[in-house]
Amino acid sequence: MADFTELPIPEVDAENLGPVVGQRFPDVVLPSQTGSALDLHEHRNGRKALVVFHRSADW
Amino acid sequence: METLARFSDRHGVSYPLLADVGSVVIGDLGLLNVTLEQERAAFGRPIEERHRGIPYPGSFFLDEDGIVVGKRFEQSHRIRPTGRTLLRQLVGDDGSGPAVGAESASPGVRVAAWLDTDVIYANQLQEVNVRFDLDADVHLYTNPVPDGFRPVGVQLRGDDRLRADPVEIEPGHKFRVAGLGDTFRVVEGQVNVALPFILLSNRDTAGDRARSLTVVVDVGYQACTATECYLPEQVSLELALVEEPNPGYETTDRAAVVPLVMRRLVEGPKTGAELLALVNAALDGVELSSAELDEFTEEMQADNTIDKGADGRWLSSLPRAPR
Numbered sequence: 001m002a003d004f005t006e007l008p009i010p011e012v013d014a015e016n017l018g019p020v021v022g023q024r025f026p027d028v029v030l031p032s033q034t035g036s037a038l039d040l041h042e043h044r045n046g047r048k049a050l051v052v053f054h055r056s057a058d059w
Numbered sequence: 060m061e062t063l064a065r066f067s068d069r070h071g072v073s074y075p076l077l078a079d080v081g082s083v084v085i086g087d088l089g090l091l092n093v094t095l096e097q098e099r100a101a102f103g104r105p106i107e108e109r110h111r112g113i114p115y116p117g118s119f120f121l122d123e124d125g126i127v128v129g130k131r132f133e134q135s136h137r138i139r140p141t142g143r144t145l146l147r148q149l150v151g152d153d154g155s156g157p158a159v160g161a162e163s164a165s166p167g168v169r170v171a172a173w174l175d176t177d178v179i180y181a182n183q184l185q186e187v188n189v190r191f192d193l194d195a196d197v198h199l200y201t202n203p204v205p206d207g208f209r210p211v212g213v214q215l216r217g218d219d220r221l222r223a224d225p226v227e228i229e230p231g232h233k234f235r236v237a238g239l240g241d242t243f244r245v246v247e248g249q250v251n252v253a254l255p256f257i258l259l260s261n262r263d264t265a266g267d268r269a270r271s272l273t274v275v276v277d278v279g280y281q282a283c284t285a286t287e288c289y290l291p292e293q294v295s296l297e298l299a300l301v302e303e304p305n306p307g308y309e310t311t312d313r314a315a316v317v318p319l320v321m322r323r324l325v326e327g328p329k330t331g332a333e334l335l336a337l338v339n340a341a342l343d344g345v346e347l348s349s350a351e352l353d354e355f356t357e358e359m360q361a362d363n364t365i366d367k368g369a370d371g372r373w374l375s376s377l378p379r380a381p382r
Binding site (some may be wrong): 007015017018019020021022023024025026028030031032033034035038040041043044046047048049051052053054055056 | 067076087114132214
């Protein structure tokens, strides 16, 4: 019978990362590709939104 | 902002892209990726300065009032769900399910392969998804394997024009087999593999009418428990698709196609001139300039998909798909 020793890679507690379900997504104002600042909730203007976090548009 | 504008123009993005310079919002929201160094190490790669400050990859779905009604995070940036997959998961099942899928099972293991669409076009970047569901006490070996064992491997075939990226199976956990005195890697639980592919076509091969096309997903693996191993398995899952004529094939999205082609071409070391000639031959009529090639190679080097060796020749840095 083989004897295994485990060396795990990092686990991420994805469910508890950032704002939780049921919470209002915080106000975010950041510059966009047009060069001017964009207010997430103002831009939504009462519409639903999908907010995606990605590492970079460069690599 | 210039980076975003360039990306946005290149890919025809019509939604806002936001730049979080200094990762201020990422930090405030608690999304800063603090385990990247370990993740990179698991892939045998060092962390670089530009990696610092990136978020964990994930998405939030907000309702009309800005309330978070759904969220999804990936363990790694290597897992990139399609827009449709995200919407289906976050907004809910639209009843369509995977457009086309196939399954198989062996002791302790169930394998499913599917596509989000059953209609594809020449030179369109598509993705086959493969999922392994393993019983609680079962693991599969990834490369390298002990002598005589079969590693997890997934390959696509079914059309001469089909070009697929080398498969990246998640590295899994390290296991040391005491009897063999060496360390191997295994995966457990649920394993998801995404296989990007294109039907690399030119005017002659793109076709001018709809035709049926079967993409075959060849899956190999060997399941073991702590006490025994099952026989190696090799199954072929067939996905029946329709290829519609692509009137825009000659305006191929180079940003999608060129890197796929290049990754295949640099399986052996190539000089820049050799690579340029091969890319242009492979793309048959898409004349890539030397400057454009430089731009692609820079991006791919930054993304760690190709490397420049000490002799100045290009070489793929992706792990090879198990043969």
